[in-house]
Amino acid sequence: MYMLIDFMEFDVSNINIDKEHFLSAISIYLYKPHVVNKRVTTVRFALALDRNDRKYSIGKTIVDKRTLISKNPRIYHDQDEYILSNEMSIEFRPIILNSINNNNKSCSVQVFAYRFELLINENKIRLIIIDNNKIEKEILWLKNNLMPKFIKWCQSNIENSTENTTLKLISIEEYQHEYERLKIKYGKYLTTNWCESTDPQKHVFEDLGIASYLLTYWRQYSSSFQKPIKFIDLGCGNGLLTFLLVSEGYSGLGIDMRHRRSWSLFGSSLYLELLIDPHSSTLHNLIISNQYNLLIGNHSDELTPWLPVLASQCFCDVFLLPCCFFDFSGKKFITNNHNNTTQYEQYLNYIEKIANILDFNIRKDKLRIPSTKNICFMLHRKKLEDRSNDSIHTRLFNQFGIDINHEHADPQISNHRSSLIKSKPEFYSIKFSIIHFLFEYILNHNKSLTLSTAYDILPNEFCEQLKSEHGGLKSVILSYRHALNFDPKTKLITLTNPQLNSITLKQKQSSKQCFKTKPCFFYAFHPNSCPLTDEQCAFSHIIKK
Template identity: 30%
Template structure:
């Protein structure tokens, strides 16, 4: 049995399979589905999103999707990246299917036969570029970082490793479509770049992370979800750039599956100059009214304003903010000051790069707090009575953070997730759930062993006894499990060599 959901909210459920179809568990069907159906039947609220695939033929989509899924299914088997191959392969197949149908119907509307050209800005793994190119559309992808999978596509897939800064050097006058598939900081810029590339250039964006022209997007409303507000913002950007912006909902395994499309303009070609001035004013307006940073000149007054007007200490941005390049503002500079493309080398911010002595010190301190102040040992100890084993209490992350010194907290706050991530990175010692942390009791883990997936059990066996048991080395009562049941080594004599990385 399989169930397909068209509601956007349904994709938030973890039962989604990577091919976009739900395979619910029997327990969920019996305990949750009927209650949900009853609630949905009496709800009268309107969805804030379009119905799925509202702008194209669903019949064509289904046929093309199945054909492309079969054609590119082997990509799952050879995927060299660390990301989930099924999710990324089938998601890009679905996005490619949508674009192929959209472009086919556009050619029919325009009476054209030549397939549309494209540039994918922030193309990532490049699979979308590879599929569209293989289906006959001339195009290329650009991303700040090269991926391992790029070498597998062959010479017909054109991918470039380059940073993208929105300016007059990053225009594409000969391209039909600009694509932004989860393009992060470039997302609000893509309608602008399409509008300024040429009057015939169109755009397709699939927003994910929330970025403004410069920095993170700041939510200004509370009566809508953050996602809905951000989609409205990108729609507003497209409209300010002179596009008729259309919205649709894709059939992909993601909670962020609403796309925005600019296929046509709201003005004739002769109005380009006046509309571009409108774009510039709109981008300047996004800066609000901050004081000019030290060393920067305030922006010139708006049209019709005097030199002594609003451009004092509270003027809008720098001179080149949103303006087209001038002799004083070279074309290589960004259209809006303050924009920075992401770095080529992605910084690891999941606490994995923190000094080992800092991590060990925090782990010992938190364990001591959970054990009620009973200091943990720094040398190995033998396991005591299982019944007397101190499993400690439970504390909120805020309570734990309140016991750490200021310098340690500042270092953790510079990492994504901070203290919570550090503790979750030590699953042998802690369980972190719903904002609370406690000592992991491995006796409970043994009861759950039969429920583990086959792949997890295989990985478990490969790493068996390859690391010293933290509880054997540090807990006042030693390890709660006997040596033959503990997956970790009780002393150096039990250590096995770690499996070699393939």
């Protein structure tokens, strides 16, 4: 015989909680119990209820039957619960089975039932606990942990509460089983024998999480890959991720510019010490001739924006986990601090835009790893036909104003640093588009512009972007002197004299290589092209409109 043993009430008269808020909080606990119960990783709902399930209803309506999936099945077993509802209440009834091994605890509370009620007329939310075995620890968890969270959810009225914030693309249950399997198989060995100076607890378990995600994703989306997966981990660092994936039966290679001590532990044959240059024909031939079809960029730093380009050129898919913020030139990615997005969000948008330009199918997810930089991309090629490099060049040139034949990611390795040419970072796409617009306008109308007139003719989206730029339009024009000229005396904007863009005598006599990173606007957009030859002009003549 079960009896009511405890209840708890919370006065909500001062916080305006109505039926909608109450149902929103219920939805969170139904579909995302792991946010309050750290023993749980996800939840699974029954597809249908059978006749035996109906006997538990006792006058109420059984809404569903759910299984709380344990995060650590070695210690806690999964817990089934019936869910009953009646008007403004919801009741959870854990199914307590005597056959469960006493050494394996449940991942949830072991009481007969607990119920949330909204008492609208009394302006109260009530938690009722029903049981005949008064287990103080279980009751305290419901009252001190679950109830305060539930009240907080009622106040916040969170939208899309049924949607997982992490691991949206894969089965969380399969991922958790995979992670536990890898942790048991490799965790102790790797942390005990770690030979790098970095913290093994962070690096080992982070890469175990990434490997678990990839293994689960590859199984679930096997049809997305045209051939069996054969990967290259570019900028593999300590090589742990490569080791884990190869050990699980996949063919792959880790490449980094510097040999690591851990490579000897994992097997030196899995790695290649190579200066990674995205322009290198050696790298392109290595990828294509060995039929690698997936590039992995796990915190690949300066290589991050280049991986989609390299993949497009070498007909590969991409897994990308961006961390540090670099642009195509290998310099720090400069963000716009005047909008409401963080630097990380802006960089993710930057990478996503590159992938869009290159016609990838983009899948984006949030990993469960011990890192704040946990957003990843899976990029799949849309088209099977080969795409010429000129097409890739043109797309990136039109959107970002960069010439990928000359932009260069500096590998930053001391042995090679003196021989590498560092290019200047290219300007934002919006700046390039503004200059392109004004260049075409002056060219077509054959007249100069004042700053105020230039503002008036610019599209609204450009004007909105200019509000966030220090110095405004004048500053943008001055940064593109090779295309437009602003006369400080007359205050007029005109086309630059292209003859002034010639390589100077000092540059010719310099022992340093003249590394052209900016496009020549006259060569690309002027109907008469540039009057200077490629050798004479200080700007790139690679791309033509």
